[in-house]
Amino acid sequence: MSAQLIDGNALSAHLRTDVAKRAAALKTRGTTPGLAVVLVGENPASQVYVRNKVKACEAGGLHSVLEHYPATLSEADLLARVDALNQDAGIHGILVQLPLPAHMDAQKVIEAIDPAKDVDGFHVASAGALMVGQPGFWPCTPYGCMKMLESIGYDLRGKHAVVIGRSNIVGKPMALMLLQLDATVTVCHSRTANLKALTLQADLIVAAVGKRNVLTADMVKPGAVVLDVGMNRNDEGKLCGDVDFAGVSEVASHITPVPGGVGPMTITMLLVNTLEAAERAAG
Numbered sequence: 001m002s003a004q005l006i007d008g009n010a011l012s013a014h015l016r017t018d019v020a021k022r023a024a025a026l027k028t029r030g031t032t033p034g035l036a037v038v039l040v041g042e043n044p045a046s047q048v049y050v051r052n053k054v055k056a057c058e059a060g061g062l063h064s065v066l067e068h069y070p071a072t073l074s075e076a077d078l079l080a081r082v083d084a085l086n087q088d089a090g091i092h093g094i095l096v097q098l099p100l101p102a103h104m105d106a107q108k109v110i111e112a113i114d115p116a117k118d119v120d121g122f123h124v125a126s127a128g129a130l131m132v133g134q135p136g137f138w139p140c141t142p143y144g145c146m147k148m149l150e151s152i153g154y155d156l157r158g159k160h161a162v163v164i165g166r167s168n169i170v171g172k173p174m175a176l177m178l179l180q181l182d183a184t185v186t187v188c189h190s191r192t193a194n195l196k197a198l199t200l201q202a203d204l205i206v207a208a209v210g211k212r213n214v215l216t217a218d219m220v221k222p223g224a225v226v227l228d229v230g231m232n233r234n235d236e237g238k239l240c241g242d243v244d245f246a247g248v249s250e251v252a253s254h255i256t257p258v259p260g261g262v263g264p265m266t267i268t269m270l271l272v273n274t275l276e277a278a279e280r281a282a283g
């Protein structure tokens with residue numbers, strides 16, 4: 001392997017130390033940053049995610065509450081809970097874990113969150129702020145990717161970045177963040193014709209599709225930086241990303257592993273956003 005690893009665990013530890021310091025400073029001024037995590041239903045993956053989010057808050061000196069409701073909760077009752085959390089001065093960030101049960105309109109629920117507490121960055125007001133370059137909360141996963149690039153001193157100006165995936169949570173906001181730092185951005189997706197011809201031109205590739213081996217060594221220009229947002233299982237049941245790590249790490253200059261890459265950064269940026277929300281509320 002010739003590529004340098006971008007270690008998401010190490011970078012997270014560094015950033016979380018800073019979060020803990022800032023949280024302690026805010027506490028001395030009478031404000032404990034607080035995050036409310038709302039989970040509806042029994043999705044096993046979601047249960048693991050929310051538990052990790054709550055644990056990370058505690059470790060960082062943030063207050064967190066987990067509200068777990070049965071899948072039978074009505075949308076009206078969930079909206080009422082979101083409204084109560086909007087009014088709660090001890091809560092600075094609200095996260096409604098997705099996916100929600102099928103009888104709920106997830107976007108409607110997200111729009112009910114006060115944008116000042118939208119630490120997931122999923123509200124249309126947050127998406128709009130990112131689009132026009134105004135202050136707002138950035139979605140945690142692409143924000144974490146930006147921090148990883150910053151950690152290796154990567155200058156995006158004039159670079160060609162190829163984002164594979166166009167989700168509202170990762171692909172689209174990722175493209176906007178890269179554009180804001182003067183990269184030339186190509187967004188690819190399932191209907192893109194000749195993906196390889198595009199990725200071969202890329203200085204930076206972000207793979208965010210949710211499918212194994214979307215990016216293989218023959219698709220990568222030597223020296224490119226590769227960020228792997230994927231979270232999949234291989235045939236042996238082991239966690240793997242969207243990138244053929246063994247092959248691509250022979251060609252890339254820098255690469256993120258799975259696990260231990262972008263994954264831990266997502267929760268770290270949630271803590272950063274929650275702290276930021278609390279600092280803004282405290283004035």
Ligand code: GUN
Pocket residue numbers: 095096097098099120140266
């Ligand atoms: N489900 C999977 N990832 C996320 C996330 O980052 N935020 C929320 N709210 N739900 C998710």
